Amino acid sequence: MFTALLIEQLLNGLQLGVMLFLMAAGLTLIFGVMGLINLAHGSLYMIGAFACATVAAATGSFWIGLIASLAAAAGVGAIIEVAVIRRLYDRDHLDQVLATFALILILSEGARWLFGSFPLYLDIPPLLQGAVPLPGGGQYQLYRLAIIGVGIAVAVGLYLLISRTRLGMRIRAGESDREMIGALGVDIGTLYTVVFALGAALAGLAGALVGALQSVQVGMGEPVLILAFVVIVIGGIGSIKGALVGAVIVGVVDTMGRFLLPSLLALTMPASQATTIGAALASMLIYVVMALILAFRPSGLFSAQS
Amino acid sequence: MNRILAASLLGLSLATSSLAHAEPVKIGVITTLSGGGAGLGIDMRDAFTLAIKQSGNKDVELVIEDDAQKPELAVQIAEKMIQGDKVDLMTGIIWSNLAMAVVPNTVAQDVIYLSPNAGPSALAGANCNANYFNVAYQNDNFHEAMGQYANKDYKNAFILAPNYPAGKDALTGFKRYYKGALAGEIYTQVGQTDYAAEIAQIRASGADTVYFFLPGGMGIAFMKQYAQSGVNIPVMGPGFSFSQDVLPAIGDAALGVKNSATWSKDLDNEANKKFVEAFKAEYKRLPSIYAAQSWDTANLILAALSKASVKDKDAFRAALKAADFQSVRGKFVFNNNNHPIQNIYVREVVKEADGVLTNKIIATAFEDHKDAYAEKCSM
Structure with missing residues (x-):
């Protein structure tokens, strides 16, 4: 029984990890290529979820909703890049943080104005409902397995995109020397818009996938954004590989901490006390891990700059 | 005239x-x-x-x-x-x-x-x-009612609530009247949206019922994930977990669930x-x-x-x-401590003719219920 539980919790950690990867990949790409700190990334996640819930409710199909979430997040991403972000590349990080924080407030209030404050309903598509048996006698939710699959597919796709295509070559060039690729005749403006829209689409995809599991509501993006920042700091800012490794570390550590810490503490103290203290410790565990990793590798595990 | x-x-x-x-x-x-x-x-x-x-x-x-x-x-x-x-x-x-x-x-x-x-x-x-x-x-009240009601059918309950004052009052209240064993007790983070780790523990616990207090968006997330997890242990909660503000977003997963409240639409x-x-x-x-x-x-x-x-x-x-x-x-x-003395009912989530999910009273758990702290109040 314990093996089944352990396998299930590892899968849970992996699922949380790949979901964070979808967020962190866009964040780290945008930071790596454009040197921009985008706090509004969580809002793009929220836009993806709202677009999916609205379109799925109107058409009855989760899959059309999923496409809509990609389109809506990429579209809004491209618009805010052209309208706002473009003006921030030459500013220092404080200005970027202020401006993108303003975007969070604007997009959240906009979503509240359009959709109201009550959570929207978005359900898992019939094809992916239910649970599948696991080795060891357990069961696992099919939809979460599908999220893991999507995450792995996106990771492979991003790897191929960046290492094998012309766009990827430009992205890599943009990471190492911005002025030079401009001088070589690459249209930097378009490249930035495309990268930003790509990152936004990934965030929107994550929002739509998670929206079916959790609740679709205003402000859903900010808690995930904080975790995504932890991920890219651990992984090394600008590195997609780092984002993947960091995301899986954060996902597994967080899940295992919530599961194991209270039971470990219960060996030494009364059960209800152990659950309270265990829950408090578990919530800070990933930050402890982040601090430890930074103590030994100050620029993260796979820093793009080093 | x-x-x-x-x-x-x-x-x-x-x-x-x-x-x-x-x-x-x-x-x-x-x-x-x-x-x-x-x-x-x-x-x-x-x-x-x-x-x-x-x-x-x-x-x-x-x-x-x-x-x-x-x-x-x-x-x-x-x-x-x-x-x-x-x-x-x-x-x-x-x-x-x-x-x-x-x-x-x-x-x-x-x-x-x-x-x-x-x-x-x-x-x-x-x-x-x-x-x-x-x-x-008083925070404990709804949970006391469900603890009392749980004695009727269940002997091994798994209980969970967020880690904040009302969450602790919730589980204290439930345990005050519930006489069976506890298969597990978990405090989650306030505002948590993913309950996969907790659901895995519920699955492994061998409980015969799950009692959860998760108001607002937390409850929506928990119920949707629970319904899809393949765990069939029946759930119960206080009225907050199945209140009118969250029922539309939970959907049919909430149908038939028992919950306690001092008020109901009917x-x-x-x-x-x-x-x-x-x-x-x-x-x-x-x-x-x-x-x-x-x-x-x-x-x-x-x-x-x-x-x-x-x-x-x-x-x-x-x-x-x-x-x-x-x-x-x-x-x-x-009461002497300026908290209400009131009835607490057990409700069931039902679907009305127009397809709207809502609650219906099915039993009275307590009549003129007072909270457990009033006697310590010197007013």
């Missing part, structure tokens, strides 16, 4: 109302209008403003502010309302951790606070205060019928328990205002304590 009668009735009602509400009253409302808990606060605010509007009392002025479910923000707003706006009364807070941050300091400045929802145990016992009235419940009394109709007509949705409690809070204030001046604190406190108003919960009396 009719016209003359109508005119004289109108004149009479104008005359009495101007007599009763001679002076302006300022009420500060701090509630959660943004973030994951906003649904609860918006129901609170909407019912409160509707009750004041329907009373026709023009002397009540509301100062409404959003606390974003953040204790530090709520404290700042409370200070501003007391020092700057000079409010006479305060109300509105949904969350117990915010109530703990705001209420003790507010009542210490001799401002009367009426709680429309949060009822932390720390304010119900030895630290009760003459300026603090809880019009909703509770048979005049005040409740009037309330449900008025709320539906104004906002085109069904009211939640938060709306019901808030409606009662507003009507309690209005009733007290018609008897005493809010400037005469002693007289006004006595008028509030008398609770001389028509509660949507039927009978309503204050």
Whole structure:
């Protein structure tokens, strides 16, 4: 029984990890290529979820909703890049943080104005409902397995995109020397818009996938954004590989901490006390891990700059 | 003839109302209008403003502010309302951790606070205060009722709640009346949205029932994930986990679930019928328990205002304590610690003919229930 539980919790950690990867990949790409700190990334996640819930409710199909979430997040991403972000590349990080924080407030209030404050309903598509048996006698939710699959597919796709295509070559060039690729005749403006829209689409995809599991509501993006920042700091800012490794570390550590810490503490103290203290410790565990990793590798595990 | 009668009735009602509400009253409302808990606060605010509007009392002025479910923000707003706006009364807070941050300091400045929802145990016992009235419940109450009800069918319960004052009161309350064994006990983070790790533990625990207290968006996320997880252990909760504000988003996964509450849409009394109709007509949705409690809070204030001046604190406190108003919960009396003595019902989630999910009362868990802390209060 314990093996089944352990396998299930590892899968849970992996699922949380790949979901964070979808967020962190866009964040780290945008930071790596454009040197921009985008706090509004969580809002793009929220836009993806709202677009999916609205379109799925109107058409009855989760899959059309999923496409809509990609389109809506990429579209809004491209618009805010052209309208706002473009003006921030030459500013220092404080200005970027202020401006993108303003975007969070604007997009959240906009979503509240359009959709109201009550959570929207978005359900898992019939094809992916239910649970599948696991080795060891357990069961696992099919939809979460599908999220893991999507995450792995996106990771492979991003790897191929960046290492094998012309766009990827430009992205890599943009990471190492911005002025030079401009001088070589690459249209930097378009490249930035495309990268930003790509990152936004990934965030929107994550929002739509998670929206079916959790609740679709205003402000859903900010808690995930904080975790995504932890991920890219651990992984090394600008590195997609780092984002993947960091995301899986954060996902597994967080899940295992919530599961194991209270039971470990219960060996030494009364059960209800152990659950309270265990829950408090578990919530800070990933930050402890982040601090430890930074103590030994100050620029993260796979820093793009080093 | 009719016209003359109508005119004289109108004149009479104008005359009495101007007599009763001679002076302006300022009420500060701090509630959660943004973030994951906003649904609860918006129901609170909407019912409160509707009750004041329907009373026709023009002397009540509301100062409404959003606390974003953040204790530090709520404290700042409370200070501003007391020092700057000079409010006479305060109300509105949904969350117990915010109530703990705001209420003790507010009542210490001799401002009367009426709680429309949060009822932390720390304010119900030895630290009760003459300026603090809880019009909703003491936090443990709903959970005590479900603990009692669980004894009927279950012997091995798995219980979980968020790690904040109301979550701890919840599990304490449940365990006070539940006699069976515990298969597990978990505190989750406030605002948590992924419950995969907890559901895995529930699956492995061998429990025969799951009792969870997760208000707002937390409950939606938990129920949706639970329904898909392949775990078939029956769930129960307090009314907050299956309140009208979250039922549409949970969907059919909630059908048939038992939950406890002091109020339900189908509770048979005049005040409740009037309330449900008025709320539906104004906002085109069904009211939640938060709306019901808030409606009662507003009507309690209005009733007290018609008897005493809010400037005469002693007289006004006595008028509030008398609770001389028509509660949507039927009978309503204050205990010595200014917390209600009231019935607690068990409800079941059903689907109405028009496809709307709502709750129906199926049993009475407690009659005239008092909270466990009242005897430690010296009032």
